Amino acid sequence: MSKPSIPQGTRDFSPLVVQRRQYILNTLKNIFEIYGFQPIETPAMENLSTLTGKYGEEGDRLIFKILNNGLHEQTDERKILRFKEWEKMQNQAYSSTEITERALRYDLTIPFARYVVMNQNDIALPFRRYQMQPVWRADRPQKGRYREFWQCDADVVGSNSLINEAELFCIYQSAFEAFKVPVNIKINSRKILAGLADLCGIPNQLTDLTIALDKLDKIGWDGVMAELTTRNIPTEHFYIIADIINNTKNITDNTKIILVLKDFFKSSSIGSAGVQELETALNYYSQLANNKKITNNITIDVTLARGLNYYTGIIVEVVCTHPQVKMGSIGGGGRYDDLTGLFGLKGISGVGVSFGIDRIYDVIEELQLFPTHVETGTQALILNFGGENETYSLQILQQLRNAKIRAEIYPEASKFDKQMKYANKRGITYILLPGDEERKNNKVSLKNFVTSTQELVTIEECIAAITL
RNA sequence: GAGGUUGUAGCUCAGUAGGUUAGAGCAUCAGAUUGUGGUUCUGAGGGUCGAGGGUUCGAGCCCCUUUAGCCUCCCCA
Numbered sequence: 001m002s003k004p005s006i007p008q009g010t011r012d013f014s015p016l017v018v019q020r021r022q023y024i025l026n027t028l029k030n031i032f033e034i035y036g037f038q039p040i041e042t043p044a045m046e047n048l049s050t051l052t053g054k055y056g057e058e059g060d061r062l063i064f065k066i067l068n069n070g071l072h073e074q075t076d077e078r079k080i081l082r083f084k085e086w087e088k089m090q091n092q093a094y095s096s097t098e099i100t101e102r103a104l105r106y107d108l109t110i111p112f113a114r115y116v117v118m119n120q121n122d123i124a125l126p127f128r129r130y131q132m133q134p135v136w137r138a139d140r141p142q143k144g145r146y147r148e149f150w151q152c153d154a155d156v157v158g159s160n161s162l163i164n165e166a167e168l169f170c171i172y173q174s175a176f177e178a179f180k181v182p183v184n185i186k187i188n189s190r191k192i193l194a195g196l197a198d199l200c201g202i203p204n205q206l207t208d209l210t211i212a213l214d215k216l217d218k219i220g221w222d223g224v225m226a227e228l229t230t231r232n233i234p235t236e237h238f239y240i241i242a243d244i245i246n247n248t249k250n251i252t253d254n255t256k257i258i259l260v261l262k263d264f265f266k267s268s269s270i271g272s273a274g275v276q277e278l279e280t281a282l283n284y285y286s287q288l289a290n291n292k293k294i295t296n297n298i299t300i301d302v303t304l305a306r307g308l309n310y311y312t313g314i315i316v317e318v319v320c321t322h323p324q325v326k327m328g329s330i331g332g333g334g335r336y337d338d339l340t341g342l343f344g345l346k347g348i349s350g351v352g353v354s355f356g357i358d359r360i361y362d363v364i365e366e367l368q369l370f371p372t373h374v375e376t377g378t379q380a381l382i383l384n385f386g387g388e389n390e391t392y393s394l395q396i397l398q399q400l401r402n403a404k405i406r407a408e409i410y411p412e413a414s415k416f417d418k419q420m421k422y423a424n425k426r427g428i429t430y431i432l433l434p435g436d437e438e439r440k441n442n443k444v445s446l447k448n449f450v451t452s453t454q455e456l457v458t459i460e461e462c463i464a465a466i467t468l
Numbered sequence: 469g470a471g472g473u474u475g476u477a478g479c480u481c482a483g484u485a486g487g488u489u490a491g492a493g494c495a496u497c498a499g500a501u502u503g504u505g506g507u508u509c510u511g512a513g514g515g516u517c518g519a520g521g522g523u524u525c526g527a528g529c530c531c532c533u534u535u536a537g538c539c540u541c542c543c544c545a
Contacts, residue, residue: 360545
């Protein structure tokens with residue numbers, strides 16, 4: 001018999017890990033709800049046509065496709081056609097709706113856009129929703145990258161106001177504040193990048209420009225220049241690009257960066273619009289954040305690009321700044337002006353942020369920042385002495401649970417030693433010993449495994465002691 | 469899609485130069501211990517050395533093929 005295994009890039013989660021993940025999810029859920037966001041859920045699989053073409057060429061490749069059923073059937077003309085497609089696919093890289101019409105969800109944003117279009121008559125715009133569900137990508141797994149992972153998204157659709165951006169910045173602040181994870185929230189605008197392409201006279205190569213620029217902190221300026229060259233961007237424009245980087249990179253005061261950018265983009269209307277957006281959003285943000293204790297930075301980073309090509313306005317990305325942590329972005333988002341337009345509903349603008357909770361987990365773990373109270377295991381174990389004592393034990397068990405104490409009984413009257421070892425391994429603090437003597441006196445021996453103390457108490461006293 | 473690296477007990481890993489019967493720690497089970505866990509002591513079970521082929525008198529070790537995990541690039545959370 002071969003050893004069981006799980007698919008590459010997926011993981012099992014043991015109790016402690018699940019409890020910690022739930023702590024992260026609950027923290028985010030509480031914050032989302034404080035900001036007035038409502039939960040929705042969408043199916044694990046979507047029609048493939050809903051997903052293709054939305055994530056760029058590379059993204060399409062990484063969509064997990066689901067094989068249609070009944071591909072071998074050849075009972076009628078339609079099925080014979082499908083069977084031929086299936087044979088074709090086995091011999092070469094080929095795909096068609098005859099073979100796959102469904103796929104696993106790649107992110108939460110596109111399904112949300114689809115949801116908004118389908119439910120447009122029932123939802124009140126502006127619609128604020130959050131969603132916490134797994135997504136799947138056929139990427140090659142490596143550190144901090146999985147094939148199945150969870151995203152937690154909060155989006156607002158149906159509003160152009162930059163108050164929304166500011167609120168989402170606040171959500172990031174509140175969340176990482178709660179997790180005690182030091183982060184830098186980098187912001188930029190796609191319009192600034194478009195303005196840069198404008199100034200370089202290469203508006204058609206916006207994507208090439210941004211992809212290269214995005215790698216600056218990874219491969220350095222020399223690397224970026226090489227990348228720009230391979231992407232056929234004329235070298236005579238490099239000085240403009242270098243200019244904007246050098247004039248903004250070491251400034252921490254966003255107000256000053258905005259002044260620089262205003263001057264830089266004075267001849268580009270789209271670039272100016274981008275700068276104006278950043279200024280307005282940051283202004284709203286400072287009003288909202290006025291009374292908050294801010295521990296994390298928000299900084300304008302003109303090299304921030306982000307891959308998903310549906311973004312049109314302000315974009316944001318969160319990176320952990322702790323020197324011990326080597327991790328890519330742990331959250332990101334931005335504004336997309338016409339996402340629902342892809343599904344036939346024009347003129348609805350949306351903006352959203354995403355939390356990569358698997359990576360956030362890894363960071364919190366690495367920095368040992370998980371609070372101990374997230375462990376919600378059993379508080380009290382009743383040892384089983386069998387016979388009448390077992391009956392007595394079951395009564396006590398109910399009383400404990402009625403008092404909201406997480407309790408269980410050892411289900412077999414096994415040897416004492418075995419039951420004790422079980423309690424120890426489970427990390428249960430309180431052990432109740434309802435033996436003959438205890439039962440006759442309507443009491444119970446309560447042992448505290450942490451302090452190794454034991455006392456004979458009534459059930460009420462026992463409950464009081466555990467509840468403390 | 470490209471490259472690197474590792475597969476030996478449930479887990480983490482040793483395994484010398486190719487040489488008899490493949491080891492350790494942890495874990496599991498049993499006992500010391502039928503109402504007192506963690507520590508300790510004793511014992512036991514557990515392996516087609518990832519798979520297939522080759523070289524050799526002889527392969528866990530050398531060669532080839534293949535497969536899976538991990539890591540890097542691409543891209544991303």
